Amino acid sequence: MNKVNQIKIINDMINEARTNLKPLSFNLVFWGIFINIMSIIHYTFPSFIQQTNYSAGIYWIFLPMIGMIYMTRWNIKKYKEMGYSTTLGRVIKIVWAVFGLGWLMISGLAFYQGINPVPDILFLLGLVSVLTGAIIKFKPIILGGIFLLIFVISLYIYPGQNALIVNIIGITLGLLIPGILLNRMKTNE
Amino acid sequence: MNKELEKLLFNPVRLKILSFLFSVENASFKKLIEVSEATKGNISVQIKKLEDAGLIKVRKKFEGNYPLTLCKITSKGKTSFKVFLKSLQSYGINESTDVDFKNRI
Numbered sequence: 001m002n003k004v005n006q007i008k009i010i011n012d013m014i015n016e017a018r019t020n021l022k023p024l025s026f027n028l029v030f031w032g033i034f035i036n037i038m039s040i041i042h043y044t045f046p047s048f049i050q051q052t053n054y055s056a057g058i059y060w061i062f063l064p065m066i067g068m069i070y071m072t073r074w075n076i077k078k079y080k081e082m083g084y085s086t087t088l089g090r091v092i093k094i095v096w097a098v099f100g101l102g103w104l105m106i107s108g109l110a111f112y113q114g115i116n117p118v119p120d121i122l123f124l125l126g127l128v129s130v131l132t133g134a135i136i137k138f139k140p141i142i143l144g145g146i147f148l149l150i151f152v153i154s155l156y157i158y159p160g161q162n163a164l165i166v167n168i169i170g171i172t173l174g175l176l177i178p179g180i181l182l183n184r185m186k187t188n189e
Numbered sequence: 190m191n192k193e194l195e196k197l198l199f200n201p202v203r204l205k206i207l208s209f210l211f212s213v214e215n216a217s218f219k220k221l222i223e224v225s226e227a228t229k230g231n232i233s234v235q236i237k238k239l240e241d242a243g244l245i246k247v248r249k250k251f252e253g254n255y256p257l258t259l260c261k262i263t264s265k266g267k268t269s270f271k272v273f274l275k276s277l278q279s280y281g282i283n284e285s286t287d288v289d290f291k292n293r294i
Binding site for chain 1: 198201204205208209211212213214215216217219220223224252274277
């Protein structure tokens, strides 16, 4: 085996080891659809979701928790199928795990204090999206995160807006569309 | 460069294993079979040689009822691989075949 062949082997192996970003795109699309469906149901049947002081809180905490359990299991299964892990993949996992924790904390505290959690959650989601987009160098996710941050600012400037509508638009631009674009990307990393 | 290292990585299967492990955090035995296109028996032997040389670390565990073997490059393995790459580049191989591995170190 000559030196050129050795270099070729090394290059091939480095290309094989690229981080597969398809699972991330599935995660973004899943949460985009999941949260939008939840928001639409809440918007359409407000009297049903808000029939007691606790029902809306339960709705927005427990259903996402079920989604988180499902996605965690799905991600573990995908990781096992891939058979390898990369530093980039681990960083993305940590960033979104921290977001999940933050989401639960914000929802729990908002539920306890009786305030609307949407602006804080969108703010956290915007930051995490910008961070993820910058880490994987994918502009649509960065832009999606910036859109989310703009929506948060608009919610503070015009507090009279319907938070559910803002949530639907923000999640569509911040998660759903970037997730679809990432899924259609041909090359990884 | 260390003659022993050169001899060790002269084998394409061992070079494939070490190059792949250099680029990832860890990889399963199954994945290493897939990327190296070697047989189970052959890869076991080559992994053992790399492990004996201290270049990789092998961890065996059970997931459910199935055994899972995970391989990881050691810091000695990383250093050795960098030395090996530098020596290859010092042979004056042109840019098009050169390895861009700076971002991975």
